[in-house]
Amino acid sequence: PGVLDFQDAVIGPITYDLVSLLRDAYIAWPEEQQLDWAIRYWERARKAGLPVAADAADFYRDLDWMGLQRALKVLGIFARLYHRDGKAQYLGDLPVVLQHARLVAARYGAFKPLLQLLDQIERRSPLVGYTF
Template identity: 45%
Template sequence: MCFNLITEKIQLIEHVFVHRDFRPGNLVISRDGKAIAVLDFQDAVKGPITYDLVSLLWDSFHCWDEPFTQQMVRLYWTTAIGKGLPVPSTLAAFNLSLYWTRLQRHIRVIGIFARLGIRDGKLRYLQEIERFNNYLLSSTVRNDSMQPLTRLLQQITLSNSALH
């Protein structure tokens, strides 16, 4: 199924230590604007080199427009190449790695937010699921192998619309 394919593709991406919650809400700029501090290291693990960039650009609570995200992707990739980081040698291959990482991360976040909302009663997280569902839908339609996932996401969207 789709989840097996996503897992296979994620395993092909070079793994490094990642923060897993590298997002604007966990970044603090110093008063002089010369340094950035990263908060909340509870989830630092080894994962795809693309994970933190996906966390930052396709965030839980902020939406950036497509031109900005693509500009940041190019900047990150160029900088990573220059520093010898283990990213794919072409921007197209890097974007493909981002694609698979986005799918994996967004599915993970939807599950976490569902748990926080349903089990823990933090209902505000349920409202954020729609953002990730939309992220996934915008990604999955580009790949025929993800059509079963696309159909599932569309059903979830229709079900949620019926509830409101």
């Protein structure tokens, strides 16, 4: 689905490379496809004895949270490339990365303040629903 870039080649969370492929800054895969690939990876990683969470839901949460951290990092890098270096070509990729961040921030209560901040920055009104 993508190309891994080893320019920083550091040891980090086991979910980092997978989230880099599934939630790339330039490609928006359907979430159902991401979930399928993630679970297939998790199953194979467990069989191989890699240090992934024992429960698939915990693994997916780890993947989500790593993806959110990565999305925020990428948003900052793209903003810096524009503001400091005058590289406007990255601005077109911001919506894909921002959508990755928004989906995760909306999924977990711990990130409600972040979602509110994103709403404020983007001048969005939060969606409010009522049930009767």
